[in-house]
Amino acid sequence: MPETSAPGFQLATHAMVVERAVAELRAGRPVVLTEGPRKLAVLALDCATPSVYDQLAVVTGKRHSLLLTAPRAERLGLKAGGDVSVPLDGVSFAEASALAWTLGADAPASWQPAEPLMSASTELARLALLLPAMICADISEDDSRFSACLTLERASLSGADMARQTFETVVRTPVPLKDLGNADFVVFRGGLAQKDQVAIVVGKPDTSRPVPIRIHSSCLTGDLCGSLKCDCGDQLKNGLALLKQAGGGVLLYLDQEGRGTGIGAKMRAYGYQHLGLDTIDADAELGLGSDHRRYEAAVAMLGLLGIAKVIVYTNNPAKIAGLRAGGIDVSARNAVTGTVTKENKHYLRTKLLRAGHILDIETLLAAE
Ligand SMILES: Nc1nc2c(ncn2[C@@H]2O[C@H](COP(=O)(O)OP(=O)(O)OP(=O)(O)O)[C@@H](O)[C@H]2O)c(=O)[nH]1
Ligand SMILES: [Zn+2]
Secondary structure: OOOOOOOOOOOOOHHHHHHHHHHHHHOOOOEEEEEOOEEEEEEEHHHOOHHHHHHHHHHOOOOOEEEEOHHHHHHOOOOOOOOEEEEOOOOOHHHHHHHHHOOOOOOOOOOEEOOHHHHHHHHHHHHOOOOOOEEEEEEOOOOHHHOOOOEEEOHHHHHOHHHHOOEEEEEEEEEEEOOOEEEEEEEEEEOOOOOOEEEEEEOOOOOOOOEEEEEEEOOHHHHHOOOOOOOHHHHHHHHHHHHHHOOOEEEEEEOOHHHHOOHHHHHHHHHHHHOOOOHHHHHHHOOOOOOOOOOHHHHHHHHHOOOOEEEEEOOOHHHHHHHHHOOOEEEEEEOOOOOOOOOOHHHHHHHHHOOOOOOOHHHHHHOO
């Protein structure tokens, strides 16, 4: 006999619908974003095929438009001071793509400031690790042609925030590391869009005192392959060594490739860097902000490790601010550096001059 009083699976949480919407956009299908009676069909241009793009144009009577973020609008030379909406009637898939992310593209003939609901859709693109160029169209409340599309309320985007900091420990197991001895790898599962995160515990840190920690954002090219374009590989190695020297500590290895934009966006940005743009302008060309990272996962991981007070090894003040915003007591900061090379000196200068990192300019200049 079924247990009729047992809770079922009828209720979708905010996080569930947001995660499903992310999957839909990545599959190249539209979702419907609602606010009150308003319904906005949204398709991520980055994942759309030309045929779905054309289909959306027909179904919406060509009343669709392209949301471009403030950084992209600025790169196109628009004096908008915010996100913009570009009408797409008569604009081909290739032309829309050029408007959204091609270097040197012409500014659109007409545009207007984007409405907040359109801008809100870019949050889904960020979670989906897609470029934030969204094709949007208002649809009527009874438009059955979108009935198979996932619908989510705008309120779900902020309502899903709790999930960002909800993690559980999956496993803790030692791994012998070269020059460091055994380090415990602790795997955490959770967050919004469900990524596994890893903490590497070096030595036996004393959690009754400020614990030395490094927050390290993943960098496939630097950490794994020794790319000379950034200092990440050195910082990973040196960071672990510094934690060992400090008598033990924790390196949080966060799944935040490309400052939270994903490996696809980072490699596209590298393409523009090869043409002379710095790391921030290259990201802006793709519609991305200078840093998309968030630190709720780091705060949750520290909580699960029983760590409330830390000494952070970083040159990036945003990491310290992120920890403090989550209630972690940061008692001190220590620098962690890599080697300055001819390939990474421009990247490091940009970190110093445009991203506010605490770096020793004399050392950088001496290397030039
Ligand atoms: N978008 C983008 N991301 C990059 C580029 N080069 C490196 N990254 C990413 O930048 C991040 C650097 O991570 P970290 O070294 O932990 O962070 P940081 O902000 O430099 O701060 P500290 O190293 O702690 O001083 C990683 O996510 C890399 O994948 C780039 O040119 N473009
Ligand atoms: Zn790197």
